[in-house]
Amino acid sequence: MNSIRGRILLAFLALCLLVTPFVIFSYSSHKKVNRAKYFKEQVVFFNINRLKAASAFSNVLDTDTKIDSFYLSGSTKNLKRYKNYVGVADDALHVVKSSEFSRDTLVSGRLDAIQRNIEALQSIIDTVLALQVKRGFKDFGLEGNMRQHIHSLENVDGITLAENLMLRRHEKDFFLRDDPIYTQLLNKKSDSIIQRMSANTEKNQKSIDVLKNYQKSFNAIVSLEREIGNENSGYVREIYALDRKLDHGINQLYQIVDTNLQLLTNSIRSYIVLFFVITVVFAILFSIFFSGHISIPLQRLVTDMDYITEKNFEGGLMVQPGINVSEINKLTSTYNSLIAKIRHQIVDLNENNKALNGLNVKLKESEEELKEASRVKDKFFSIISHDLRGHTSNVLSLAKILDEESALSEKEKTVFTKYLVDSSQNLQLLLDNLLNWAKTQMNDHDMSKKAFHVSKLIEGNMTLFKDNALRKGVAMEFENSKVSKAFADKDMMDFVIRNLLSNALKFTTKGDMVTFRLSEKDNYIAISISDTGVGMTEKQMDTLMNANAEGYTTKGTQNEIGTGLGFSICKDFVERNGGKINISSERGAGSVFSFTVPTSLTRESILS
Secondary structure, three states: OOOHHHHHHHHHHHHHHHHHHHHHHHHHHHHHHHHHHHHHHHHHHHHHHHHHHHHHHHHHHHOHHHOHHHHHOOOOHHHHHHHHHHHHHHHHHHHHHOOHHHHOHHHHHHHHHHHHHHHHHHHHHHHHHHHHHHHOOOOOHHHHHHHHHHHHHOOOOOOOHHHHHHHHHHHHHHHHHOOHHHHHHHHHHHHHHHHHHHHHHHHHHHHHHHHHHHHHHHHHHHHHHHHHOEOOEHHHHHHHHHHHHHHHHHHHHHHHHHHHHHHHHHHHHHHHHHHHHHHHHHHHHHHHHHHHHHHHHHHHHHHHHHHHHHOOOOOOOOOOOOOOOHHHHHHHHHHHHHHHHHHHHHHHHHHHHHHHHHHHHHHHHHHHHHHHHHHHHHHHHHHHHHHHHHHHHHHHHHHHHHHHOOOOOHHHHHHHHHHHHHHHHHHHHHHHHHHHHHHHHOOOOOOOEEEEOHHHHHHHHHHHOHHHHHHHOOEEEEEOOOOOOEEEEHHHHHHHHHHHHHHHHHOOOOOOEEEEEEEEEOOEEEEEEEEOOOOOOHHHHHHHHOOOOOOOOOOOOOOOOOOOOHHHHHHHHHHHOOOOEEEEEEOOOEEEEEEEEEOOOOHHHHHO
């Protein structure tokens, strides 16, 4: 094994030999745990079907014994279900008893007890079903005979209708209330009737025989009812008792199985941990042994290479004594041949790199300056060529109409004058936005912070846009609150309020409302401009708040256009003055633009 590949392969084979016993033991243990879990699942499956069989048998006693098919064919839906569940439970119990885990003494004892209780329960249930068939119902069994005799009494002499009805009444009371007193009353009444008719035996013999047969059938049914019993007596009580024994026995079996499964799992886990630790220890030892055969030659080679690199590739590698690795020897030879070429190229590369680095720095700075200048220029001329030209054209057109149309009435002149004022106002707002934007792009906007009343700025701008709001049918409201003076650049805040108010009017229609609100908290005044206009989507708000979304604009409700610069300048002005601006809006429900202004000198306002 004079190659690295051969040594790695040998190490891998040794590791496989170490890991194989651990893998085999883990696999066999996993299968054993699965068999134990399957054993428990079969116990649960048996118990579920046993409980279903008990429920089905209860339905047989409650309902099926009162339908004809139980007596005619001996087969009903619930009886079939009962027999099916019993068969499935027996099969599951057979699987459980044949499992390897049933050889445990405790498990075997519990299973034998459960088997005996199951057999005893089945025997009693068969007895109860046979007794129920003998008892009958309506036209079947003893009850059928009893009803034939009672109906015959209606057609014989010697028994009055009142006596017949009394007998029927006592009979029904017994079956409804299951009270022995009604049995005594019925027998007492029958005996008294028979005693009365015995005075004329020759005439009443037939009636006496029928009445005795009725009495005999009734007493036989009463005897069967007592033998079948209920929760407190008879076979039914024994069935409930056996069910309780089975519940107790199966619960004990669950505990034993769970305990055995836990012991098995813990034991396997301990062995697996032991195997794992032994495997890891041997793997580490083998790794140390084999890694030495691989890493030591490489480490020596790397050390020599590092030394040559530190000496600027002076000298060369020597073949390592005592190491016979073909890859190492070949690598040494190849590395020595590369060193000679590298020495000649290093000097040339260093000189070229110095020159290129200087040029790259200058080119990058020039490129950034050109990109920024081009962007500002393109945006500036775009606004001048489109928006500014459009607004000036409107002003010029309105001025020409007023100058040339001498036939205009005073009312028409007033309308045109108002439109001329609006156009001039929009043109002034555009010029303000354009100039402020240009200053911000050139970082040439001086700030002059001082104290002033925010409410006066709001009232002034509401007066400025009053006519515009009236023509659109939009109401403006100012909920003035007593707040401290703001401490900021007054002109910048005036610009922010004017742009936000103009924007609110732009996206409102007739009947909408624009409302200013002031509030003060800590060292800040919060100013909000809310409207009931068209609102915005989440995407539109994100785009508007994004600092890179400069130039984003949409048309107003009357197709008003803008430069898309207003909000970005407002955001910049608010942040320069130490405040924050936020937007809250819902499509179709209006928008709320709010921002804060410091009320005094603070650390944040000074640093901003």
